[in-house]
């Protein structure tokens with residue numbers, strides 16, 4: 678029968694056999710899948726695994742430095758690349774959700790390609806693809822290459838996409854990935870992390886993105902997520918986050934009228950993200966969180982809680 682330890686032993690020996698002394702690049706996201714894939718490959722080939730962790734400027738508060746420190750602590754050969762300015766410049770003035778996603782996807786490809794070129798003689802691209810991703814991409818039309826545009830190869834694929842692919846988790850479901858991670862000693866907190874979208878806070882800032890809006894949302898999100906942890910609610914929720922709405926409303930602060938931003942908090946239960954129910958969080962928690970946000974985050978004077986399920990609503994607002 679399947680056990681995580683047996684999977685690790687078998688996969689590590691298969692990876693050694695397959696890759697030999699070749700070099701491999703892998704993009705880390707901070708998420709469970711890429712982290713487990715990296716640790717597995719690191720066990721097999723050590724320093725020949727070159728991990729690249731890109732800061733797109735749209736991560737949670739402190740996430741880039743915290744996660745980078747954790748990766749280094751795990752002994753991974755990882756390079757943190759702060760490309761925040763590049764992503765935010767490319768996004769300036771754009772409000773359309775799908776165009777925002779495309780801009781971020783293209784910027785990531787360019788940054789990753791530049792970094793992969795710095796690894797001399799690299800032969801493989803590793804990915805944290807898991808079984809549900811395999812199923813999804815078989816049914817999707819076009820595939821990733823349909824939308825890719827690279828400054829290196831106009832009309833063709835970026836160079837890293839021509840590398841041989843290695844995907845050690847492609848037969849596993851999410852819970853199996855977590856068990857494999859646990860058996861290799863990866864921190865439980867990392868393995869239990871909520872899903873977070875690749876485009877990050879860009880699709881939680883409705884309308885156009887500015888560095889100021891990003892930092893407002895990072896503060897709001899941090900208060901909400903830390904609150905869930907402090908109240909023992911984090912692991913009862915499948916995913917949570919905050920949306921910065923393109924709406925100002927009137928408030929009052931002291932003797933002054935204010936006209937400031939509104940944030941929506943969202944917390945859902947789900948098993949796969951395909952359907953989701955809003956979570957009935959305790960009123961006392963919502964009350965405390967709302968007060969904290971309004972008192973501590975300048976520029977926000979109103980907090981609402983999203984009580985829509987998917988379908989017909991989606992988890993993200995964009």
Ligand code: XMP
Nearest residue numbers: 778872873874875876916950987991992993
């Ligand atoms: P929706 O909003 O479609 O989200 O109900 C379902 C799940 O997918 C995540 N999501 C994304 N993940 N790139 C990603 O990597 C994206 O563009 C994207 N959009 C949504 C979302 O956070 C939820 O977990």
